[in-house]
Amino acid sequence: MKISYLAILVILAAGCKPQPQTAANPSPPSLPVTSLGSTSETTFQDYPASIQGTVNIEVRPQVSGLLDKIFVDEGSFVNAGQPLFMINEQPFRAALNNALATLHAAESSQANARLEVEKLTPLVQNKVVSEYQLKTAREAFNIATANIESAQASVSTARINLGYTLIKAPVSGYIGRLLKKQGSLVSPSDQTPLTDLSDVHEVHVYFSLGEKEFVNFKAQYPGETLKEKLKHLPPATLLLADNSEYPVKGSIDMIDGQFNSTTGAITLRASFPNKAGLLRSGNTGKLRLSLQHPDVILVPQQATTEMQDKIFVYTVSDSNKIKMSAITVSGQSGNNYLVKDGVKKGDRIVLSGIGSLQEGTLIHPEAASEKTTIAKN
Structure with missing residues (x-):
């Protein structure tokens, strides 16, 4: 049987038509992953503070008369019993x-x-x-x-x-400004004192905690009662107005008996030796408390995401699939979170590139570089 020339062309064209190919599956993304370890960490909390001498006295006359003599100068140190003023x-x-x-x-x-x-x-x-x-x-x-x-x-x-008529220093300390001059008429009813006298051989540093901060404060340190907790508090550090550290450590020795109804805060007091007289009443600064965290897990902030007031990390399973895990943060050290709950030692987490990840995504884990090491085993 003869096949026409047209039929042959049709057969050849059909044989040359390319066959459809199946699309290849995309490879999983490569992301840096690290295994969580534990370490000991110290965190610090700073509180605005005011500084007062152990004794701050307004020196006032107890009789009326002309101020005849002034025996001291402003800012001078006086001993208890030393004459300060003489009234006629x-x-x-x-x-x-x-x-x-x-x-x-x-x-x-x-x-x-x-x-x-x-x-x-x-x-x-x-x-x-x-x-x-x-x-x-x-x-x-x-x-x-x-x-x-x-x-x-x-x-x-x-x-x-x-x-x-002879006014003497009731305590040893530093004289403040002399608000009355020689020849002035003075009286016990005067609104302004003759001067102020501050005993600053030791200073008291006062700072305040809000109700929530006070609850956390009590929970962080061992002891059944507040008195016992005060004994277990670490030494306190005083930061001066220029953020430099006062060279001597102090101790917290008093907690106020009640909250201030106006501010909703409670006042605490730390005492610092001041033999060199570097601190004066009226100074301000910050009271820094340290808190030890033994065997704590650190998670970099860049490895977390926040949703609905919760913090999540992406943990990596044995099959290299990711899972969102909520973590409980107990503190912060630099750029790391201190994690109380949600992950454990040995868990693997994704360190970066988490912006587009979804639950169950398969990834190709890459070992984290030394710069991203977050804890020591």
Whole structure:
């Protein structure tokens, strides 16, 4: 049978038509993966703080008068009992002399009253005079005795007021500004004191914690009671206004008895030695507390993602499929999270490139470089 030329061309064309090929599966993405280990870590928390001396006193006059002398200069150190100011003593010395004169007169009156009693006593016994006269003499003697006691009290008051004219330092410390000058009229009712006196051989550093911070604070340190927890607190560090560290460590020794109803915070106190006098009342700074985290797992922040107030990491299974795992963070150290729960030692996580990953994605794990090492086994 003869085949036409056209039929042959059709057969040849059909034989040359390319056959459809099956599309190749895409290879899994290569991502850096590391195995989590544990390490010991120390974290720090800073709190704004104010600094006060152990004793801060307003030096005020206790009597009114002209300020005659000033024995100290602003900023100078004084010892307890050292004279600071002198108020004109002449009116007070005159008042003392007047009180002494009144006392002497009262003593003379008492002596006369005693003589009268002694004179009338035998006369009454012999019935020369009436007993009424003796009773009157005895009452006069009692009145004279009372007048002496009153005069003695006036003398004591005058002596005290005279003593108040010399104002002495009640404690050792540093003098503040002198707000009154020599020749000024001073009074106990003045709104401003003569000066301030600060005992700063040791300083108290006050800082505050909010309610939530205070709950965390109590949970972080061992001990059943607050008193026991204070004993287990690590030494405190004081950061000065320029962020430099004060060279001596302090200790937290007081927790206020109640929260401030206005601020909702509670005040704590740390004490620092200040033998060199580097710190003064009114300074500000920061109180730094350290917290030890033994056997803790660190996860870089770049390996996490946040969704609905939760933090997730992508863990890698034995079959190299990823899974989103929520973690509980207990703190932060640099660029790492301290993980309390959600992952464990030995788990593998994806370190970077997690922006487009989905649950169950198959990946090709790559060993993390040394720069991405996050913990030591």
